[in-house]
Amino acid sequence: xxxxxxxxxxxxxxxxxxxxxxxxxSATDAARLGKDLTPMGAEAKGNGGDIPAWTGGINPPAGFVxxxxxxxxxxxxxxxxxxxxxxxxxxxxNLTDGQIALFKKYPxxxxxxxxxxxxSAKYPDLVYxxxxxxxxxxxxxxxxxxxxxxxxxxPFPVPATGLEVIWNHIVRFRGGSVAxxxxxxxxxxxxxxxxxxxxxxxxxxxQLTDYDEATMKDNNILFYFKQEVISPARLAGNVLLVHxxxxxxxxxxxxxxxxxxxxxxxxxxQVAYDGPGTASDGLRTSDNFDMxxxxxxxxxxxxxxxxxxxxxxxxYKLNSGDLKYTDIVKAGHINQDHTRxxxxxxxxxxxxxxxxxxxxxxxxxFYIDEDTWQATEVDHYDGRGELWRVxxxxxxxxxxxxxxxxAVETLYDLQSGRxxxxxxxxxxxxxxxxxxxxxxKEYTPGALRRSGRR
Numbered sequence: 001x002x003x004x005x006x007x008x009x010x011x012x013x014x015x016x017x018x019x020x021x022x023x024x025x026s027a028t029d030a031a032r033l034g035k036d037l038t039p040m041g042a043e044a045k046g047n048g049g050d051i052p053a054w055t056g057g058i059n060p061p062a063g064f065v066x067x068x069x070x071x072x073x074x075x076x077x078x079x080x081x082x083x084x085x086x087x088x089x090x091x092x093x094n095l096t097d098g099q100i101a102l103f104k105k106y107p108x109x110x111x112x113x114x115x116x117x118x119x120s121a122k123y124p125d126l127v128y129x130x131x132x133x134x135x136x137x138x139x140x141x142x143x144x145x146x147x148x149x150x151x152x153x154x155p156f157p158v159p160a161t162g163l164e165v166i167w168n169h170i171v172r173f174r175g176g177s178v179a180x181x182x183x184x185x186x187x188x189x190x191x192x193x194x195x196x197x198x199x200x201x202x203x204x205x206x207q208l209t210d211y212d213e214a215t216m217k218d219n220n221i222l223f224y225f226k227q228e229v230i231s232p233a234r235l236a237g238n239v240l241l242v243h244x245x246x247x248x249x250x251x252x253x254x255x256x257x258x259x260x261x262x263x264x265x266x267x268x269x270q271v272a273y274d275g276p277g278t279a280s281d282g283l284r285t286s287d288n289f290d291m292x293x294x295x296x297x298x299x300x301x302x303x304x305x306x307x308x309x310x311x312x313x314x315x316y317k318l319n320s321g322d323l324k325y326t327d328i329v330k331a332g333h334i335n336q337d338h339t340r341x342x343x344x345x346x347x348x349x350x351x352x353x354x355x356x357x358x359x360x361x362x363x364x365x366f367y368i369d370e371d372t373w374q375a376t377e378v379d380h381y382d383g384r385g386e387l388w389r390v391x392x393x394x395x396x397x398x399x400x401x402x403x404x405x406x407a408v409e410t411l412y413d414l415q416s417g418r419x420x421x422x423x424x425x426x427x428x429x430x431x432x433x434x435x436x437x438x439x440x441k442e443y444t445p446g447a448l449r450r451s452g453r454r
Contacts, residue, residue, distance in 0.1 A: 025136060043370065059399060069321035069431065072317055083114065084112075088103045096365070096377045097379050098378075101414055112341045117343050117344060121404040124402050126152075140167075146247030154168050154172065155167055160303070165301075168368070174403060179201035180201070182425045183428075184197075184423075186418065189416075210439045221245060224244070226242075237260030239257070241255065241258075241448045252269070252295075254267075263449075273285070277420075280420055284411055292375050298353060298357040302349065303347070305347075306345055306346070306370070309344070309377065310342070311342065313340065319407040346377075360382070361381065366378050371404075
């Protein structure tokens with residue numbers, strides 16, 4: 001796929017050019033990228049034990065044909081050991097508080113099967129090249145609510161603050177333009193569920209067929225997102241459209257919903273922060289999507305440092321077309337028999353709600369994979385300081401498209417005993433479609449009404 005460049009926030013970048021000495025890290029630190037640091041800023045070396053050195057990621061395995069379900073390149077790996085409620089104490093230094101809480105909540109069924117670690121992920125060369133430029137040029141502006149001198153790639157490969165780490169997750173490369181059909185479930189306590197299927201797509205601004213850097217008026221747009229509910233019948237035809245802005249304090253996210261029953265398009269300001277997630281039965285906020293999205297302005301962000309944890313990784317088995325949804329969705333949590341965990345290094349970041357701001361989550365603790373900048377484990381705390389919800393994202397590397405992403409996102413509610421799982425596509429045909437073409441006129445409220453159907 002050919003990727004075109006875009007300058008996000010270019011007007012701001014010009015005004016700050018004179019103060020570029022304050023941006024990014026030193027040339028000496030930037031020169032570490034591709035040497036002792038990977039091109040994305042992770043430690044290239046291993047830990048001298050069960051985390052190996054990064055050697056460039058993996059290529060498609062023999063026998064893989066574009067369009068088929070991904071072959072598990074590590075299917076022959078032997079299980080090293082399984083962490084359970086009975087033995088987790090001996091591994092707790094490499095577990096999150098959320099994982100420990102799940103052992104306590106579901107002592108008979110929740111487990112972590114641990115396999116050998118493979119640092120399988122990589123990104124396209126263009127992303128590497130832009131990331132290296134960003135290291136010395138990109139800086140936060142307006143209280144950290146936006147960035148100057150940023151085009152694409154990772155803005156802060158050598159981060160100094162928690163906010164820089166979270167921006168790396170928010171804007172990370174996801175293929176430019178992607179369309180998919182995926183399922184979301186919110187099982188009852190007994191495990192019974194109704195599958196909600198979405199047809200969604202997003203297009204980063206520079207991928208538009210009519211993109212013109214010289215004349216594009218809205219330089220604050222990051223990407224366009226459209227999500228249509230295709231089942232069950234009572235929800236089918238409802239469509240959400242989002243214009244995702246980079247600086248959402250300067251210019252809030254623009255969102256519209258087409259209601260198939262009313263045949264009307266309405267603005268949707270609630271699609272942000274802790275507004276309810278689509279068809280989530282109250283188990284997900286809008287900013288829980290993609291583990292975390294949107295403006296970071298309501299929290300103070302603290303960079304705790306690096307940590308080694310057992311995290312869901314190379315989850316090809318969970319993504320297999322041989323599984324049915326009923327094989328995965330169980331009472332309390334997904335079927336851990338189909339999961340795979342590996343020890344990896346993560347950035348640990350704590351987000352605390354600012355005084356005077358409101359959100360149902362008073363605190364969040366993020367564990368963000370160093371190789372991909374993907375948030376993988378997130379613990380959510382309520383206003384009383386009690387651990388409330390635990391998010392686990394099961395990482396997968398789309399080796400055919402050189403795109404790390406998620407196979408399934410899960411969000412476990414410790415208080416209700418219910419959970420949400422999003423991204424299931426085991427029974428869907430066609431998989432993810434990268435590199436499709438869209439024009440900006442296809443992401444307007446008028447086009448939203450035309451696309452809606454029941």
